[in-house]
Amino acid sequence: MRNILLKPAAGNKIANRKAISDTLLQLGKKDKDIIVLTSDSRGSASMVQFGEELPDQIVEVGIAEQNIVGIAAGLAHSGKKSFVASPACFLSMRSIEQIKVDVAYSRTNVKLIGISGGVSYGALGMSHHSLQDLAVTRAIPGLDVMMPADRHEAKKMIEALVHYDKAVYVRIGRNPVEDCYVSEEYDFEIGKAVTMRAGKDLTIIASGETVRVALDAAETLEQEGIDCRVINMHTIKPLDEEAIVKAAQETGHIITVEEHSIHGGLGSAVAEVVSQAHPIPLKILGIPDEPAITGKTAEVFQYYGLSTENIKRIAIDMLMKQ
Numbered sequence: 001m002r003n004i005l006l007k008p009a010a011g012n013k014i015a016n017r018k019a020i021s022d023t024l025l026q027l028g029k030k031d032k033d034i035i036v037l038t039s040d041s042r043g044s045a046s047m048v049q050f051g052e053e054l055p056d057q058i059v060e061v062g063i064a065e066q067n068i069v070g071i072a073a074g075l076a077h078s079g080k081k082s083f084v085a086s087p088a089c090f091l092s093m094r095s096i097e098q099i100k101v102d103v104a105y106s107r108t109n110v111k112l113i114g115i116s117g118g119v120s121y122g123a124l125g126m127s128h129h130s131l132q133d134l135a136v137t138r139a140i141p142g143l144d145v146m147m148p149a150d151r152h153e154a155k156k157m158i159e160a161l162v163h164y165d166k167a168v169y170v171r172i173g174r175n176p177v178e179d180c181y182v183s184e185e186y187d188f189e190i191g192k193a194v195t196m197r198a199g200k201d202l203t204i205i206a207s208g209e210t211v212r213v214a215l216d217a218a219e220t221l222e223q224e225g226i227d228c229r230v231i232n233m234h235t236i237k238p239l240d241e242e243a244i245v246k247a248a249q250e251t252g253h254i255i256t257v258e259e260h261s262i263h264g265g266l267g268s269a270v271a272e273v274v275s276q277a278h279p280i281p282l283k284i285l286g287i288p289d290e291p292a293i294t295g296k297t298a299e300v301f302q303y304y305g306l307s308t309e310n311i312k313r314i315a316i317d318m319l320m321k322q
Contacts, residue, residue: 012151012179016172017085017115019151021046023158024083028054034162035059035080039068044174045085045115065090069098069112076108081162088114088171089121092133103167104142111161112169118209118259119292119300120174126291130171135264137169138237144168144190145236147208152181153234156188164190173259175297177209180232193240199229202253202315205244207233207266209297210257210306217311226315236266241273248278253318255283257306262286281321283314 028034028050037059042048051058059075061068065086072082084091091114092099103110114133121128138145144166148154154172161168180196188194196211197218206214211232218228229251231243247254254274256267267284274282285305293303301307 013176014151015046015174015176016148016151016154017044017174018046019154020113020158020172021050023155025050025053027159027162028057031081031162032057033079033081035075035082037061037068037072037075037082037084039063039065039086039090041086041115044087045113047085065095066098069095069110070102072110072112073098073102073106073108076110077106082108082110083113084110085113085115087121087128088117088130088133089128092130092136092169092171096136099137099143099169100140104140107142108167109165110167112167114169114171116174117171118173119287119297122295122297122300125294129292131259131261131287131292132264133169133171134236134258134260134266135268138269139264142167144238146170146190146234147236148172148234149180149208149211149232150177152179152184153188153232156184157234160188160190171208173209173297178212180211180215188234191235191238191240193243194232194234195229195243196232197228197230199227200251201227201319202255203229203231203247203251204255204257204311204315205231205233205247205266205270206257207236208259210259213301213306213308213311214257216308217315220308220312221315224312224316226319228315233266233270236269239269239273241277244270244273245277248274248280253281253315255285255311255314255318257311258286259301259306260286262288281318283318285311285314
C-alpha cells in the first residue's frame with residue numbers, strides 16, 4: 001500500500017478520456033503495435049487526434065460492440081496491443097459474452113476502456129447508464145478491473161497497461177473531474193491502493209470519480225475533529241486486500257463510495273474481505289437497487305447521497321454508535 005498525502009489541485013478541465021487519448025497517442029508513435037479500436041465512438045473517446053496522426057493504428061467498426069471485442073482479440077493474438085474505446089454501458093453489457101470468451105478465457109492482451117461510464121450519460125436514462133459493469137466484469141476469471149481517479153492517474157494507468165500482458169476493463173467518466181493528485185509524481189502500481197490521506201478514526205474507500213468526493217468529505221470531517229483515512233482503490237480487481245484489512249484493524253470503521261450499484265461493486269468487494277478477515281461496521285454508499293434517476297452527474301450524485309454532506313453525516317453516525 002502506498003501512503004501519499006497530497007494537496008489536491010483545483011480547476012481541472014481535462015477529462016480522463018482526453019488524458020488517456022493523449023497518452024496512447026504519445027506511446028503509439030513509439031510503439032506501432034498499439035492499436036485503438038472504436039465503435040462509432042472516436043469523438044466520445046477523444047480519439048480524433050489519434051486517428052488523424054496515426055491512421056494506420058486505429059480501427060473503426062461502427063456501432064458493433066460485439067464485433068469490436070472479437071476484432072480486438074484477433075489483433076491481440078497476432079501480437080498487437082489492442083485498446084478498445086467504447087461506451088461502457090454497451091461494452092460491458094452487449095459484448096459481455098465476447099469479453100468473457102474471446103478476451104478473458106482466451107487470455108488475450110486486450111484493454112477494454114468503457115467510456116462515459118456510470119451516470120455520465122445521465123439525461124439518457126437507464127439504457128445508457130453503466131451501474132452494473134463492475135459487478136459483471138469483476139466476476140469474470142482472467143479479467144482485471146480498474147478505475148482512475150483523475151487525469152494524472154488515467155495517464156499513469158495507461159502507461160502501466162501498455163506493458164501489462166493481461167485483459168483489463170477500465171471504466172472512466174465523460175466529464176472533467178477535479179484533480180486528486182498534484183501531479184504524476186507518485187508511484188502507480190496495478191493492484192496496490194493509494195492512501196490519499198492518513199487517518200485513525202475511520203476510512204473512506206473510493207474509486208474513480210468518487211475519490212474526489214471522498215477527499216472533500218475527509219476535509220469537512222477534519223473540521224469536526226474526526227481523523228479520516230482516504231483510500232483510492234483504483235484497482236477493483238485484483239483487490240488490495242492488505243490495505244482493506246489494515247484500514248479495518250487501524251480505524252475500525254469503513255465507508256465505501258462508488259458510482260455503481262450497491263450490489264457487486266467496490267462496496268461488495270470490500271465487504272467480502274472485511275467480513276472474512278476483520279468484521280467491523282461498514283457502510284456501502286452507491287446507487288440503490290433501482291433505475292437511477294436522469295440528470296447531470298452532479299445531480300445524480302446529490303440525489304443518492306454521493307456527496308460530501310451525506311458522507312459526513314454517515315461518518316458521524318457510525319462513530320457515535322461505537
